[in-house]
Amino acid sequence: MKKLSPIFKILLIPFSFLYGLVVALRNLLFDFNILSVSEFKIPIISVGNITVGGTGKTPHIEYLITLLKDDYKIATLSRGYKRKSKGFIIADQNTNSSQIGDEPAQIKKKFPEIIVSVDRKRVNGVKNLLSSEHGNELNAVLLDDAYQHRYLKPGLSILLIDYNHPITRDFILPFGRLRESANEKDRANIIIVSKSPKKTTPIDRRIFVKELDLLPYQTLYFSCLDYGNLQSVFKKDAVNLTNVDWEKDNFSILLVTGIANPQPLKEYLDDFSDIIEEIQFPDHYSFTQKDINLIREKFDNLEGENKIIITTEKDAMRLHDMQIETDIIRKNLFFVPLRIKFMNEDKSLFDNQILNYVRKNRRSSNLHNIETDSI
Missing domain, CATH: 3.40.50.300 (P-loop containing nucleotide triphosphate hydrolases)
Structure with a gap:
């Protein structure tokens, strides 16, 4: 996400003051x-x-x-x-x-x-x-x-x-x-x-x-x-990654995210691959066929012989419900489960x-x- 210039941010201060007043008044109505x-x-x-x-x-x-x-x-x-x-x-x-x-x-x-x-x-x-x-x-x-x-x-x-x-x-x-x-x-x-x-x-x-x-x-x-072990979004069609030695095989990764802050996942994946390309969408993004075409294009152009697409668990829900017909994506699309x-x-x-x-x-x-x- 593009950072706002310091001057523009200063211009937002009056709006923050007004917004804060409205929220504070609402909370007072509940408090009393x-x-x-x-x-x-x-x-x-x-x-x-x-x-x-x-x-x-x-x-x-x-x-x-x-x-x-x-x-x-x-x-x-x-x-x-x-x-x-x-x-x-x-x-x-x-x-x-x-x-x-x-x-x-x-x-x-x-x-x-x-x-x-x-x-x-x-x-x-x-x-x-x-x-x-x-x-x-x-x-x-x-x-x-x-x-x-x-x-x-x-x-x-x-x-x-x-x-x-x-x-x-x-x-x-x-x-x-x-x-x-x-x-x-x-x-x-x-x-x-x-x-x-x-x-x-x-x-x-x-x-x-x-x-x-x-x-x-x-x-x-x-x-x-x-983070847990990789899981396939489309289990019936997925390539077999059982017992993959990440360091040895040096997979290239296309990271596709539609969450507020994908940086922690990116940092986690940095330990497994030297080649990570990213496509970032807004939080809770509704994927379209145009986006699927973009993912396919980026994946085709990704360097390396061994390569996969990784997304978040939340994004996997929406991508799965799209019933994607592109075989190359169905086979290579995985998500990383997140726990605390x-x-x-x-x-x-x-x-x-x-x-x-x-x-x-x-x-x-x-x-x-x-x-x-x-x-």
Whole structure:
């Protein structure tokens, strides 16, 4: 993405001030109960951020799913960003990314046993989940990207902060990357510093603790990205990469991404290939046949005898749903699964906090304190 000139950025400051005022006023209306808030007597965990760009919400949601799914009946509820449908939808095995969005589609594919739902209006979404055929057995709901959706009050709110973009050193949009003031971090019960270096030092931790100035009820954890083994997007047609010695074979890579920040993946792949060509699309990009033609052309012109196309797990959902007919792409298109790992003792502490919350707040009745149906 092209960087803005310093002069142009300065011109954005008044707009950031006005935007910040509007957001602050909205938050005050909620703080003083002028805008109504709905709560549910079921464990609801919200995962979100206050910055634009990727902080790793989906892999953290998937971590929570893995932690809870064996002992509890859980559902995820997302907005379904850039989907072509409207209203409330519960996904099944035939639901694709155009119907529910790429991230919910990814979750449903990886965890077919859980309930995956979408609704822009989160209060309406939870109501529909509880009144659905799954409602009586539902033990917990995971809200994806709902930190700013204050009409619904979660029982546990998790705020993600990118290690490389601390909110305490950032500014309100459009001058900076913040959707709201950094002070709104105080609404979170848990703060996770995501995308941390795998060798985060005690000094690094102390710097974040000092800058964030945590409140007594808040806990801080650090997580890092962890990439899995390559998987084919079109399994039936894929070339066999089992036991490939990357260093020996020296594959050339065409990296195709439609995410907010592909740099961490690029840095990871740098260890496996000296030749990496990139095609970058905007976040949550909807691929077209013209784009497929471009990918084919770039792949044909890529240097080296051994070459493959690598994309992200989210992009793989959308590319798979296109039903690409070009054999050379179907055979050579792979994605890198993304997971998160907690640093050191943070894993056991985080796991226990989540499990204790869900266990102690197991649902005793249906709804309470519902004040609005339309928000």
